[in-house]
Amino acid sequence: MSAALPRFIGEPIEVSFGDIRRFEKSPACPIAFAWHGTTHEVASLLSEWQDYGRRGRMAHNMRPVHAASAASRGSWGVGRRYFRIRTAVGRVFEIYYDRAPGRAGDRAGAWFLFRELSSGACA
Secondary structure, eight states, rough: OOOOOSSEEEEEEEEEOOTOOOOOSOOOOSEEEETTEEEEEEEEEEEEEEOOOOOOGGSSSOOOOEEEEEEOOOOOTTTTEEEEEETTTEEEEEEEOOSSSHOOOOOOOEEEEEEEEEEOOOO
């Protein structure tokens, strides 16, 4: 018996871009991702969107006029870029790039598997 979908996952993943030109804080959709030792090839990009909302203590560290501008354009290290993708075996996932920098000296953000929307199995 399989888990009910959609299913929240919220775990870090490793992504691959192949020859796609990539921008560090505004990357394109990856061509594959690895999760729990399995590589999932991205067959199609179904949709993409961004959320530049400020969370936690970052939500209150700007003047309202600047916060409104940052919410539409983003600001350094704040926000997420989401991708809804279908894998080569038909599974549908939502993955995202979190623009927040990692520990000191590591300016890059991180990739996460947000949730699985479809297992690809026939009902």
